[in-house]
Amino acid sequence: MTITPLHFVGVSALLFGIGLLVVLTRRNAIGVLMGIELMLNAVNVQLVTFDRVYGPERLDGQLFSLFVITVAAAEAVVGLALILAVYRSRGTVAVDDLHELRG
Amino acid sequence: MTDWIYVVAFYGVAGVALLGGLGVLFFRNLFHAGLSLILSLFAVASLFVLLGAEFLAGVQVLVYVGAVAVLILFAVMLTQRITARRVRRYTRALIPAALVTLGLAVVTVFVMVKVELPAIAPIPEASAIDELADQLLSTYLLPFEVISLLLLGALVGAIVLARKEERR
Numbered sequence A: 001m002t003i004t005p006l007h008f009v010g011v012s013a014l015l016f017g018i019g020l021l022v023v024l025t026r027r028n029a030i031g032v033l034m035g036i037e038l039m040l041n042a043v044n045v046q047l048v049t050f051d052r053v054y055g056p057e058r059l060d061g062q063l064f065s066l067f068v069i070t071v072a073a074a075e076a077v078v079g080l081a082l083i084l085a086v087y088r089s090r091g092t093v094a095v096d097d098l099h100e101l102r103g
Numbered sequence B: 001m002t003d004w005i006y007v008v009a010f011y012g013v014a015g016v017a018l019l020g021g022l023g024v025l026f027f028r029n030l031f032h033a034g035l036s037l038i039l040s041l042f043a044v045a046s047l048f049v050l051l052g053a054e055f056l057a058g059v060q061v062l063v064y065v066g067a068v069a070v071l072i073l074f075a076v077m078l079t080q081r082i083t084a085r086r087v088r089r090y091t092r093a094l095i096p097a098a099l100v101t102l103g104l105a106v107v108t109v110f111v112m113v114k115v116e117l118p119a120i121a122p123i124p125e126a127s128a129i130d131e132l133a134d135q136l137l138s139t140y141l142l143p144f145e146v147i148s149l150l151l152l153g154a155l156v157g158a159i160v161l162a163r164k165e166e167r168r
Helices: A005-025 A029-053 A060-090 B004-026 B030-050 B054-079 B094-114 B129-136 B141-162
Strands: none
Touching (some): A005 B004, A005 B030, A060 B129
């Protein structure tokens, strides 16, 4: 019994699915952000797996996930600042209470 | 790769990662969900180690666990009255969300059954960190510089958004 790339891909897919469910169902905006982090992590696992599959000469996958981690950090910082600003002006961070723009 | 320790480690770490994710999904208290997220992020770092990407595992722990997760916990504490009235965890869109995720799962399983992947290349003795640094400052120099600008922009933007309005 060996661990194939498909095992890693499977874990990554499950993690991505859980993250997607969190994003779509959590009512608190910070919870939604946690789901996005989970999804980004799943994608990183995928990238590193395929980096390993295509050999040690190419490190594109690892470099790419480095960039993903950096962008995720920037996204989290700006997202949390936005949530704090919304909380200060509205007193809530529940995503379905913020519906001024509903058509 | 056939080493049984590797197999056990993989299943253990993968299980912890998925349990952490499920915790984020199901914990009623958002603070507990954040701690569960940290568990999951640690497990993903261990997955990176199993894949032979130690540098990335270090970056994962430093950036995600050290910075992003702590920031999220801070935001939870700043915006939530945890002990206040019981709040609903989920939006009303549970069924559409479940359908979307189910669709994704079907497509993913279909692709995973179809595709044929080569085995994982053996982990080289030497660390890949030299090569990573070389490529980051040659092939990927432009993205590297752009991303530092992005970080600067995010920093300034976050300060502007989150500071209190001045009274005039």
